[in-house]
Amino acid sequence: MKSEKKSISNTGFSRIIKQVIHAPSFSVFIVMVLMCVLMYIVSPPFRSVNNLLSIAKNFSAYAIAGIGVTMVIITGGIDLSIGSIFGFSGVIAAMGMVEFGLPLMPAVLLGILTGTALGLINGLFIVKLKLPPFIATLGMLSIVRSLCYITTEGYPVTGLGKEFLFFGQGYILSIPTPIWLLAVIAIIFSIFLNKTVTGRRIYALGGNEEATRISGINTDRLKILVYSLGGCMYGIAGIITASKLGIGQPTAGNGYELDAIAAVVIGGASLSGGVGTVIGTLVGAAIMGILRNALVLLSIKSHWQQFIIGCVIIIAVTFDQLRKSNKLAKV
Amino acid sequence: MRSFPMKKMLLITTIFTLLACSLYAAGSTDGEVVIVVVPQQLGNIVFLPAKEGAEQAGKDLGVKVQWMAPVKAEAQLQVEVIEGLIERKVDGIAISCNHPDALKDVLARAISEGIVVSTFDADSPECGRPFYAGTExxxxxxxxxxxxxxxxxxxxxxxxxxxxxxxxxxxxxxxxxxxxxxxxxxxxxxxxxxxxxxxxxxxxxxxxxxxxxxxxxxxxxxxxxxxxxxxxxxxxxxxxxxxxxxxxxxxxxxxxxxxxxxxxxxxxxxxxxxxxxNFYSMGYLSVENLYNLISGGEVEGGMKKEGFPGLFIDTGGQIVTPANYKDEIAAE
The missing domain is CATH 3.40.50.2300 (Response regulator)
Incomplete structure (x- = not known):
């Protein structure tokens, strides 16, 4: 009897191990671990808890924006307006407090709602005007960035109250607030994508849009939802960054769209849709964060930094592709 | 696939046309002198005092001053801005160049087309501009x-x-x-x-x-x-x-x-x-002296330097330390 129980538990354990190994983002997770081990060996300052927390704090905003665009990419779409919505939401939240005299939470909500509304507009352009996501969000990238300059005249919004700084500079149980926010958002969206009907439909939409539509699912509504949620996430990320720096900057998030999309792709998502996970995006964002930290700690000349980031993106994704093709060959 | 309704297309086209017309009307000049100030990049906080200075000079002199810049600090994008200004036949351009060589030819073309061009902050000395205002x-x-x-x-x-x-x-x-x-x-x-x-x-x-x-x-x-x-x-x-x-x-x-x-x-x-x-002075003096040249006057406060084409207007700078920061930054 005892030996039977042991055998069952062994089977369960090995099943879990197999599941972990075959998880979509496992290979990039290995890349991340290898990077950490390498840095642990060559750079003593990397090992400090402060440094590790700082890395996590710095990539939290990218990762939250990345979670937003992960859902968009799963549907087979793309969002190039991430950086602009990121910047504008931060500016609006800051202006809400400084210019409109709103209390903390209404100002923050105003920023998040602004991001959500802009995401909703993206979705409406794509669904109602039948614009390709690349074009619709490229247009929004310019329009929203312009709004940043129009509303601020190019000046950063300063004079933010100390309570606002908690979101970017504060600590809960000795861990920076942005990390907590990232953890909560990652758990919510992981459950949403994997355990809810709407989440499964998002995957189905990316896998085969026509089949999903024929099966009676309102794909238009699903797309609008996904782009709106994306806008909401970019908004939250923008507000965290505004809080971290203590200013609402009209230039904030310039070019961040590529960083967020890179994190998602490194994390194993497919730009053709149907594939992608929140965990993968977290690992992708962590790889980018560790890399940036490593380049500073190792005093790598600035001119080489983009080169190295590009190489790591290609290596991580190639590693994942090879693993997937091996898996397919075995099937 | 559903076709896109013609009514909606007409509505969108009308909205964009009205928007374009209103923006054009806002930018029209009605024969007054137009000087365009071109910093290296929109949203770069460093240039904002220059904008204030240029706008103040515009108010003082009754000149229309416009602030125009690329969204990124790239020479090619600035070249495109200048090409547009040449087509618009503005009266004067003050520019902080992203790169002296990359801007040289287009600025020389603007000058040959009768536009008075000056540089501030970052120069393009070979372009033929009559003066530069700033600190190198x-x-x-x-x-x-x-x-x-x-x-x-x-x-x-x-x-x-x-x-x-x-x-x-x-x-x-x-x-x-x-x-x-x-x-x-x-x-x-x-x-x-x-x-x-x-x-x-x-x-x-x-x-x-x-x-x-x-x-x-x-x-x-x-x-x-x-x-x-x-x-x-x-x-x-x-x-x-x-x-x-x-x-x-x-x-x-x-x-x-x-x-x-x-x-x-x-x-x-x-x-x-x-x-x-002193970016405020760079903006103010650039507009003031461009206006002088456009209206047939001369550059004021410029000096000749050996090996330096045109005139150099030294806007000076400030060295701020813990001993003087309260006075210096407040004065700014």
């Missing part, structure tokens, strides 16, 4: 180097380690400042141990400064070739604060640029010297 970036770098050397006068350490923060690698103005700084400290006991590029991104600048300082608490000094980390609140730089306050006598910071937000950093003893350029 190389010279600003030299001042920073001299100030850094002063900070360590009498320090007998064999090697003083300096980290440099720059913007976009290869950007002409920042490279000039860096070169001025490096040429000045050459042969001294100051040794550059690290150069980090923040791509003109404030968030990245904070991350770089924080990461490097945390990893290298024995670092002696920082030279910021641009004031990106001082646009934020001091709370965003806890590692830098810890490092600076742990040994204020030996840990030094010299930075380019002075903002109103720099006051909080001076209050906490986080900056030893900030070298500011």
């Amino acid at each position: 970036n190389y010279q600003a770098g030299v001042i920073c180097g001299e100030e850094m050397l002063k900070q360590y006068e009498g320090n007998n350490k064999s090697s003083i380690s300096v980290a440099i923060l720059e913007g976009i690698p290869g950007a002409f103005d920042i490279e000039s400042r860096k070169k001025g700084f490096l040429d000045t400290i050459k042969g001294s006991n100051l040794k550059v141990v690290y150069v980090g590029a923040c791509d003109d991104d404030v968030d990245k600048s904070v991350t770089i400064v924080e990461d490097y300082t945390r990893a290298n608490p024995d670092l002696d000094a920082w030279f910021m070739a641009g004031g990106w980390p001082y646009i934020v609140q001091p709370g965003a730089l806890p590692e830098m604060t810890k490092w600076k306050q742990s040994d204020p006598e030996n840990h030094k910071v010299v930075t380019m640029d002075v903002f109103s937000s720099s006051i909080a950093f001076f209050d906490e003893g986080l900056i030893d010297v900030a070298v500011g350029q």
